[in-house]
Amino acid sequence: MKKIILLLILTIVLFIAGCDLGNQSNTETASSSNTGEGNDVLYVIEITSEGFSPSPLTVTQGSTVTWINKDANEHWPASAMHPTHAIYPESGGCIGSKFDACKGLKEGESWSFTFNEKGTWNYHDHFDVSKFGKIIVE
Numbered sequence: 001m002k003k004i005i006l007l008l009i010l011t012i013v014l015f016i017a018g019c020d021l022g023n024q025s026n027t028e029t030a031s032s033s034n035t036g037e038g039n040d041v042l043y044v045i046e047i048t049s050e051g052f053s054p055s056p057l058t059v060t061q062g063s064t065v066t067w068i069n070k071d072a073n074e075h076w077p078a079s080a081m082h083p084t085h086a087i088y089p090e091s092g093g094c095i096g097s098k099f100d101a102c103k104g105l106k107e108g109e110s111w112s113f114t115f116n117e118k119g120t121w122n123y124h125d126h127f128d129v130s131k132f133g134k135i136i137v138e
C-alpha cells in the first residue's frame with residue numbers, strides 16, 4: 001500500500017515538472033511569433049453611477065474592450081451619437097452601428113466589443129445620455 005502511494009506521489013511530481021517545462025517552451029514560442037497584431041491585453045471599463053471609467057481609453061487596433069456594470073441601475077453602452085448610434089463605421093448591431101450593446105446591462109453583467117477601426121470613438125449610455133466615454137484606437 002505504501003509503495004502504491006509513493007508511486008502516485010512520484011507520478012504527480014513528474015507530471016507537474018513536465019507541465020512546467022512545457023509551459024516554458026510554449027511561452028518562448030508565443031513571444032517569438034508575436035507580430036504585434038491584436039493582443040491579449042484585457043481592457044475593462046467599469047460602469048458606475050458616476051459613468052464610465054477609465055475614459056478616455058487608448059487601445060491598439062483589433063483590441064477587445066469589456067464593459068462591466070458595477071451599478072444597481074442598468075446601463076447601455078453604445079456608439080455616439082444618440083439616438084442614431086452611427087458614428088462608429090462598422091455596420092450591424094441594432095440601431096446604427098456594430099458598436100452597441102443593444103440592451104441594458106444589469107448589475108454584474110458585461111459586454112465586449114472588438115475595435116477593428118482606428119480612430120477616436122465616442123460613446124454614451126443609451127439610458128442616460130449625460131454619461132459618455134471615449135475609446136481611442138491606434
Ligand SMILES: [Cu+2]
Nearest residue numbers: 078082083126
Ligand atoms: Cu443612445
